[in-house]
Structure formats: structure tokens, C-alpha cells
Amino acid sequence: MNRERVEKDFSWIERLKLALKKNRRDPSSRYFQLATIRPDGNPANRTVVFRGFGPNEEIQLISDTRSQKISELKQKQNAAICWYFSDTREQFRISGVVKTEPSRGSDLAQELWQKISEQARSQFYWPEPGHKFEELAQDFSSIDVNSSTPPDEFCVLRFIPTEVDYLLLRGSPQARFRSYRSENSWISNRINA
Ligand SMILES: Cc1cc2nc3c(=O)[nH]c(=O)nc-3n(C[C@H](O)[C@H](O)[C@H](O)COP(=O)(O)O)c2cc1C
Structure with a gap:
């Protein structure tokens, strides 16, 4: 019988926090890929920036309400993250669900809006993402960006x-752990790489 050994000492979230710390000299270590599901069932994937952790291992990011991913998430909340740290050679594949929080009335949105650069803020005042490009539709160099309160597009x-597949390429054999949420805690098993 193939009995799985439960690894009590393995914590994917601690590994992820450590990876962020160890790879911090590389700014791209804060980028990861976020995959969602299109209404026709096909996958959609894109790079996003990690903005912080919240309660229950929540991973936070920011986006534009007018973007494709938001309508995809409205139809199906399921999503997956793929995050590779090149210095420490670790991959985290994280499955879960995404909750979209509008900026209005959100303290977190207010806080993250104030943290991003003026350049990043101005993008939320640009024309509809994904629509046909119109040359000089507006002079976007003179947009009046509100730096204290985010617009509705933010x-x-x-x-x-809900589930994490962790792979460490360094070492022989390579280490791979599968973790899943069970009520209020996580159960991890070491599996073959
Ligand atoms: C390095 C990098 C970081 C990015 N960060 C974000 C981000 O934090 N949030 C976001 O919505 N889009 C971000 N983007 C743009 C997305 O990859 C994507 O092009 C955009 O969100 C539209 O995706 P969608 O049409 O699937 O919604 C980033 C792109 C790159 C290359």
C-alpha cells in the first residue's frame, strides 16, 4: 500500500516568505503568473505583482476592474498562481479562489493605492484596456491623478x-511537497518530484 507520510514540519507559506526574503535583490521575484478560466473554458494567464499577504495565507494583488481577468473571475472564481524564484530555484504552484474587492469603502484598496507610484496610478485613468487603440484620443500626460483616493477602476x-504544489530544484533528489487546506490548518505530504 502506498502510504503518504504527512510532513508536520513543512509549511509552504513560511517557505514562500523565506523565498521572497532570499530573492529580494531581484525585483522580478515579486512577479508571478495568475491563471484564470475564460467563459469558453480556455485558460488565460498573465503576469502580476505581489502586493502582500492577508489573513489565512491570502495573497493580494491589484488590478483594473475593466480588465478581462475581472469578468473571468466574476464567472468563475477559481484561479492558479505559478511563481518561480530563480536564485533559490523554487517553484510554487498555488490553486485557489479569488475575491475581487472594489476600491470604494476598502481600507486595503486605499492603502495599496497610496503605496503605488504616480505612473502606476495614472494607468487607471487610461482608456478601456483591451479596446482598439486610438492615437491621441486624449492627452494623458496631463491627467489629474487623485493620489489619496483610488478611482472606481482600481x-x-x-x-x-486551497492547494499548493512546491518544488525545490536544488538537491538530489529534488524536493516536492503537496499541501492542502483542511479546515483551519494545512496538511502537507512529500511526493516524488
Ligand atoms: C511585470 C508585469 C507586472 C504586471 N503587473 C500587473 C498587476 O499587478 N496587475 C494587473 O492587473 N496587471 C499587471 N500586469 C499586466 C498583465 O500582465 C496583463 O497584461 C493585464 O492585466 C491585462 O490582463 P487581462 O486582459 O488578462 O485582464 C503586469 C504585467 C507585467 C509584464
Whole structure:
């Protein structure tokens, strides 16, 4: 019988926090890929920036309410993150659901809006993402960006993990752990890489 050994000492969230710390000299270590499901069932994937952790291992990011991913998430909240740290050679594949939080009335949205650069803020005042490009539709160099309050186009995505597949390329054999949420805790098993 193939009995799985439960690894009590393995914590994917601690590994992820450590990976962020160890790879911090590389700014791209804060980028990860977020995959969602299109209404026709096909996958959609894109790079996003990690903005912080919240309760219950929540992973936070920001986006534009007018973007494709938001309508995809409205139809199906399921999503997956793929995050690779090149210095420490670790991959985290995280499955979960995403909750979209509008900026209005959200303290977190307010806080994250104030943290991003003026350049990043101005993008939320640009024309509809994904629509046909119109040359000089407006002079966007003179947009009056409100630096204290986010516009309605700004939103926070709260990614709530349910399952994690962790792979460490360094070492022989390579280490791979599968973790899943069980009520209020996580159960991890070491599996073959
Ligand atoms: C390095 C990098 C970081 C990005 N960060 C974000 C981000 O934090 N949030 C976001 O919505 N889009 C971000 N984007 C743009 C997305 O990859 C994507 O092009 C955009 O969100 C539209 O995706 P969608 O049409 O699937 O919604 C980033 C792109 C790159 C290359």
C-alpha cells in the first residue's frame, strides 16, 4: 500500500516568505503568473505583482476592474498562481479562489493605492484596456491623478489558496511537497518530484 507520510514540519507559506526574503535583490521575484478560466473554458494567464499577504495565507494583488481577468473571475472564481524564484530555484504552484474587492469603502484598496507610484496610478485613468487603440484620443500626460483616493477602476484581488504544489530544484533528489487546506490548518505530504 502506498502510504503518504504527512510532513508536520513543512509549511509552504513560511517557505514562500523565506523565498521572497532570499530573492529580494531581484525585483522580478515579486512577479508571478495568475491563471484564470475564460467563459469558453480556455485558460488565460498573465503576469502580476505581489502586493502582500492577508489573513489565512491570502495573497493580494491589484488590478483594473475593466480588465478581462475581472469578468473571468466574476464567472468563475477559481484561479492558479505559478511563481518561480530563480536564485533559490523554487517553484510554487498555488490553486485557489479569488475575491475581487472594489476600491470604494476598502481600507486595503486605499492603502495599496497610496503605496503605488504616480505612473502606476495614472494607468487607471487610461482608456478601456483591451479596446482598439486610438492615437491621441486624449492627452494623458496631463491627467489629474487623485493620489489619496483610488478611482472606481482600481480594485484589490484577494487570492485565497486551497492547494499548493512546491518544488525545490536544488538537491538530489529534488524536493516536492503537496499541501492542502483542511479546515483551519494545512496538511502537507512529500511526493516524488
Ligand atoms: C511585470 C508585469 C507586472 C504586471 N503587473 C500587473 C498587476 O499587478 N496587475 C494587473 O492587473 N496587471 C499587471 N500586469 C499586466 C498583465 O500582465 C496583463 O497584461 C493585464 O492585466 C491585462 O490582463 P487581462 O486582459 O488578462 O485582464 C503586469 C504585467 C507585467 C509584464
